[in-house]
Amino acid sequence: MVVATKKILQITDTHLDEKSTTHGHNVYDKLAMVFEQTIEKKDFDLIIFSGDISDKGSLNSYEWLAKKTENYNSKIIWMAGNHDSVDNMKQVFNLPFLVDIEENKLNYQLNLSGINILCLDTNDKLLSDNQIDWLIESTDDNTIIFIHHPPITCASPFMDDNHSLANWKIIKEKLSTISNKTFRFFCGHYHQESYISYQNIHLFLTPSTMFQIDRHKPHFQIANTLSGYRIIEIFEDKSFKTYCDYIFIT
Numbered sequence: 001m002v003v004a005t006k007k008i009l010q011i012t013d014t015h016l017d018e019k020s021t022t023h024g025h026n027v028y029d030k031l032a033m034v035f036e037q038t039i040e041k042k043d044f045d046l047i048i049f050s051g052d053i054s055d056k057g058s059l060n061s062y063e064w065l066a067k068k069t070e071n072y073n074s075k076i077i078w079m080a081g082n083h084d085s086v087d088n089m090k091q092v093f094n095l096p097f098l099v100d101i102e103e104n105k106l107n108y109q110l111n112l113s114g115i116n117i118l119c120l121d122t123n124d125k126l127l128s129d130n131q132i133d134w135l136i137e138s139t140d141d142n143t144i145i146f147i148h149h150p151p152i153t154c155a156s157p158f159m160d161d162n163h164s165l166a167n168w169k170i171i172k173e174k175l176s177t178i179s180n181k182t183f184r185f186f187c188g189h190y191h192q193e194s195y196i197s198y199q200n201i202h203l204f205l206t207p208s209t210m211f212q213i214d215r216h217k218p219h220f221q222i223a224n225t226l227s228g229y230r231i232i233e234i235f236e237d238k239s240f241k242t243y244c245d246y247i248f249i250t
């Protein structure tokens, strides 16, 4: 029997604000409830906050989260999304896996029992040439990649047309021509759950803890206000199982 050796929890698009709510959503309560149902019930080897941690990049939102998670045993990676402030994140969080490939960007790499984990910062809504080169060079058969913005479109018209990564076309073209490598991405930003593939690119979209966006509409519409998150269980042979779960909070 293949046994899961490592468990990763991906939490994304928490959109914490200076106030207790963001656009009327109880984002702090929702996130606390997700913690109660996940980290406080089972052990995770790694927790990845994959961007848009804060809605406006405020210091207090990061400080609340740092305090809330300070006694958790898991390793934690703090990624920047387009709503975050990299400067304020640097002031508040411990960043032990930071890779120095681009000044003022929070890119990370760590090895989790043979699994090579890369995390790419798209705070400025693009991947630089340095980041793209590093991504390609660093990807091997046992790599999974976290990035806030998907580097391909996701059949979700409102987000694809209005909020995509600025240089996604170049990245998609570059990666898809490297036929001896497989790129496995875990993203946030779209506030929805999905799996999309294009040639050697596989991409999992992870739902937000705040609300989900209707993937079928060409305009912004909230699909539901469930709080979502993703679990990734990696097996000895480096295959993995992944699924999302949701919490209904009134």
Ligand SMILES: [Fe+2]
Pocket (backbone or CB within 6 Å): 051, 052, 081, 082, 083, 148, 188, 189, 190
């Ligand atoms: Fe975002």
